[in-house]
Amino acid sequence: MPSYEIYYFPMPGRAFPTRCMLTLANVSYKNIIPNWPSDKPKMPYGRLPVLKEISEDGSEFTLSESIVIDRYIAQKYGFLPKDEKKRATVEQYIAQICDPIEAYADFAYIIKTEDSKKKLIEVLTYFIEKHELILSQNPAGYYYGDSITLPDIYLYSIFNA
Incomplete structure (x- = not known):
């Protein structure tokens, strides 16, 4: 290995x-x-x-x-589905998770203004609305399947920032 x-x-x-x-x-x-x-x-x-x-x-x-x-x-190491369409779906979640990460970075490290704070709140609100629905549709609570995949790790990284 x-x-x-x-x-x-x-x-x-x-x-x-x-x-x-x-x-x-x-x-x-x-x-x-x-x-x-x-x-x-x-x-x-x-x-x-x-x-x-x-x-x-x-x-x-x-x-x-x-x-x-x-x-x-x-x-x-198996953190993405092997099927191309399922993998593409999971990868779109990853791209969307990057939006709140970038908005947070802008606010916390680059442009600490009321406008960047407002944008961060808007991005997070939209993100939570969309991704709460995605996650609630899987009884296992993951983005895909019954184990951790890359979007789950990206989501976790938001809380680790």
């Missing part, structure tokens, strides 16, 4: 879903905190997070961009 290195800041942030999935899948990984910004040129595209997969034979595979990393790990 491969092991992983996750390069990210010492906070949950964009690496949180990847860490959750690897933990739930009982897969070995190591958090590496780069010396930022001096390590920025060493990172693919100069961004974090970065995932390095080390195979048993020592070969390495590196990915950048959190959404790509998350989908790669989710597919590999």
